[in-house]
């Protein structure tokens with residue numbers, strides 16, 4: 245019964261997608277590789293896991309310096 249199997253698969257995909265969306269809304273990393281918003285290098289996994297970073301370490305430290313005093 246291919247129809248039933250397809251439906252189950254679609255529902256499973258939907259449920260997974262909703263779970264991912266919820267995690268993103270909660271400010272947690274979705275588990276996917278992410279590019280830095282400024283230099284487009286891939287952000288370190290540990291950084292994503294820890295703080296759901298949108299900038300790589302290099303750009304984040306540059307931004308920190310630019311904030312200045």
Ligand SMILES: [Zn+2]
Nearest residue numbers: 280283300303
């Ligand atoms: Zn960067």
